[in-house]
Structure formats: C-alpha cells, structure tokens
Amino acid sequence: MSLSVDTQQLFVPSLSEVCDTLQDGLSRNFETVKVEVVDCPDLTQSPFCLSGRGLCGSPRIADVGGPPYLLPHVDRTKLYDIANLTKLINLPNAFVVGAGAGPFPFVGQNSELMANVVTGKNASNGSRICKIINNKCELHKLPQNETGCALMINLFASEGLGGKVLKVSARKRKGTDNFISCIRKTLDVKYEDKSVGLGGFFRVTSGTVKCHVMPGFCDSALETEESLNNWLHFIDMPAPMTFFSVLVSRDPGMDLRQEHSHGYGESYGGHYHYDVTPDEVEYEGYFNIAEILYRIDRPEHTHSFRRD
Numbered sequence: 001m002s003l004s005v006d007t008q009q010l011f012v013p014s015l016s017e018v019c020d021t022l023q024d025g026l027s028r029n030f031e032t033v034k035v036e037v038v039d040c041p042d043l044t045q046s047p048f049c050l051s052g053r054g055l056c057g058s059p060r061i062a063d064v065g066g067p068p069y070l071l072p073h074v075d076r077t078k079l080y081d082i083a084n085l086t087k088l089i090n091l092p093n094a095f096v097v098g099a100g101a102g103p104f105p106f107v108g109q110n111s112e113l114m115a116n117v118v119t120g121k122n123a124s125n126g127s128r129i130c131k132i133i134n135n136k137c138e139l140h141k142l143p144q145n146e147t148g149c150a151l152m153i154n155l156f157a158s159e160g161l162g163g164k165v166l167k168v169s170a171r172k173r174k175g176t177d178n179f180i181s182c183i184r185k186t187l188d189v190k191y192e193d194k195s196v197g198l199g200g201f202f203r204v205t206s207g208t209v210k211c212h213v214m215p216g217f218c219d220s221a222l223e224t225e226e227s228l229n230n231w232l233h234f235i236d237m238p239a240p241m242t243f244f245s246v247l248v249s250r251d252p253g254m255d256l257r258q259e260h261s262h263g264y265g266e267s268y269g270g271h272y273h274y275d276v277t278p279d280e281v282e283y284e285g286y287f288n289i290a291e292i293l294y295r296i297d298r299p300e301h302t303h304s305f306r307r308d
Helices: 015-026 082-088 179-191 225-231
Strands: 005-009 030-039 060-065 079-081 095-101 112-118 128-133 136-141 148-158 164-173 197-206 208-213 233-238 241-248 259-264 269-275 282-290 292-296
Touching: 015 030, 015 164, 015 179, 060 082, 060 241, 079 082, 082 095, 082 112, 082 148, 082 292, 095 197, 095 241, 095 259, 112 148, 112 241, 112 259, 112 269, 128 208, 128 269, 136 269, 148 197, 148 241, 148 282, 164 179, 164 197, 179 197, 179 241, 179 259, 179 282, 233 269, 241 269
Parallel strands: 060 292
Antiparallel strands: 005 292, 030 164, 060 148, 079 148, 095 112, 095 148, 112 128, 128 136, 164 282, 197 241, 197 282, 208 233, 208 269, 241 259, 259 269
C-alpha cells in the first residue's frame, strides 16, 4: 500500500534559546524548574534502558494516520510498520520513540503502543503495548520482529547518536497545564506563527498520573467526547513511569496531533493526560529539536476531537 507523504521544514531555534524559554515558561506552572543543555546520557543504560543510545543525528518527527481512522468508526485497513515508516522519512537506520495504537493483528485487539525501536542494520525493539483484559490493564513487551502499529502514531526519530539535548526537570505543579502541554504552549507563545517540533521522553519519578487505555474496538459509533470517554478506561498510575513524547508548537495546516505521550510503569501503561498529585509530582525529560516534519497517510476526512 502506497502512503501519502508531505514534508514541512520546521523552525529550529538554538537549544540554548529553547532552554531559556522553557525555564521561564515552566516556572509559571511548576514550583521548581531546571532546564539545561546537556550531553545526552547513554539511554541504553539504567535508569533509562531504551533501545537507542541518544536522541541526536538528523532529528525529525512523523505524524502518521490520525484519530479519524479510529473515530467515529475504526478503519481496520490502517496498518503500518515502524521499520517501513523510517524509510519514508529517509532515515532507515533510526532510533525511534513515540506514541500510537498497537498492532491489533498481532495483539489480538486494540491497544496503546509505546514505541522504542532501532530500525535497520542494528535493529532492536523495546516497544511495549498495554491493553484491557477483563477490565484490567495489562502491559506486554513486543517481540523483536514485531514493529507494527495501527491507525495513528506520532514518532520522533534520529540516528540515535550522542550530542547536546535539553534536560527538563520540574516538580510540584502549581498551574493547570500538564508537563507536555506546558512545554508546547510555552514554545507556541515564544515562536508565534513558526512551528517548532520536539521529541524524546520523560520520566515521572514521583507522584501519580492519570492515563487512559483503549479497550477492544467499539461496535457502535464514537461521535462525541462523552461517548469516547465512556469507552476509554481511565486509570491513575503511580511513579516511576517512562513516557515517549512528540509535540509540535503550532500546526502548519497539516491536521496534526500536536502532542502525544504514551508510557509505562512496572506492570501498567497508557496515554498520558496529567498528574493527579500536584504537590508530589516530579518530572525529568530529555528532548531534542526536530528539523523536519513528515505527515504520512493524512486522513481525507477529519474532525477536531480527541487531539490531547
């Protein structure tokens, strides 16, 4: 199946400028904030234990499919493979992290995907899915050769090299925005009509966050926020958790999901919404600035709900 691919050069401010911008913006939403430009740690080592070593080298993001392929009716033909997607974004040997829907032909049902993959000659797969079984969340690691996904996925890809990245630490939330929304909105205010893309991961080291997990596909139409929320399973999940996250400060008219974060803990995982323990929560994230945006298999018919 041939997939449509549109590209957009993103605005790439310096890491130091973004560092200062986020330090100021996040300080309005969190009691304690520290944003630094640092050498990316070796992400294959503890406490990260990811598939790739770093977030540098030709950084780019991809927005594939979208919520219209799930809502109001699921389109079961929308199946993708991360190994093939990295070829479409001209980075076949890539370290990829991101958030999307799991490969339902393999999993046996709808699920949340936490993508953590190295594609190409040094292929490695640390991706996980979570699904609802008997009204409970189950977390599973995917086998090495299962790099599929479905319906929608947001990806940050790089050559997996070391280099300079942003380290963002924040604790004790005092505002209303979640960690990622605060970052995105801060960049949007700073850069106005320009689109800045950021990707990487963050760890929740203290506190509890609210996540949702999609159950099996719904037989009836999900046409409103109310029906969608009644279908989803919302679960409070305690730290420690690791979330893969992709964001774009402003949509340049490409029908984007502007922020998307999926993560996992010891035996649970899901789609990040916000923390529910503002006095206790602590975040620590590593991010890099993307140079190019790829919009792949954009839905012909769209809608505006469930884009958080």
